Amino acid sequence: MAQPLPVSPLALPLPELGPVRGVRLGAIAAGIRYKGRTDLVLAEFDAGTTVAGVFTRSKCPGAPVDWCRAILPEGRARALVVNAGNANVFTGRAGRETCEQTAQAAAKLTQCAPGEVYLASTGVIGEILPAERITAALPALHDALSETGWEAAARGS
Numbered sequence: 001m002a003q004p005l006p007v008s009p010l011a012l013p014l015p016e017l018g019p020v021r022g023v024r025l026g027a028i029a030a031g032i033r034y035k036g037r038t039d040l041v042l043a044e045f046d047a048g049t050t051v052a053g054v055f056t057r058s059k060c061p062g063a064p065v066d067w068c069r070a071i072l073p074e075g076r077a078r079a080l081v082v083n084a085g086n087a088n089v090f091t092g093r094a095g096r097e098t099c100e101q102t103a104q105a106a107a108k109l110t111q112c113a114p115g116e117v118y119l120a121s122t123g124v125i126g127e128i129l130p131a132e133r134i135t136a137a138l139p140a141l142h143d144a145l146s147e148t149g150w151e152a153a154a155r156g157s
Helices: 063-074 092-110 131-143 150-155
Strands: 023-028 040-045 079-086 117-124
Touching: 023 131, 023 150, 040 131, 040 150, 063 092, 063 117, 079 092, 079 131, 092 117, 092 131
Parallel strands: 079 117
Antiparallel strands: 023 040, 040 079
16 A cells, blocks of 8 residues: 655644534545545535535636536535546546536435535546546445544545
8 A cells, every 4th residue: 555645844733623413524545646645535415405606717617617517506415526636627528427427426325316416626637537436436435424524534635
């Protein structure tokens, strides 16, 4: 197994964050860009959670931005999937398909509609995001969700 990346000497310790009712979250190393790096975050919200959003004004948004803009008018959220290492920008149809596959996999685990799953990606631009790495890692990540998974989620995005 790869050694964890060193923490910057400029990084401040995270404050202790307690549970937030209706939110469970966690993170896992899915191998999206680097082996052994925590790079996939899942947050699950209780049924009835509402959502609002503000988006970039860029003329070239990534596939996750387009996905979230399309589902936002429904105003409901049951899950948030965030990956690090690949921004899923300038990926065309492949990027849209990755969003669909990711949302479907998360929706199955959280027992909701794909339109209640929000997506975010950060990282390298212009490379295809491997959906299979995300969908393969989501079941174990979902099983390990916790009300106190804030630090893991912070380090994984």
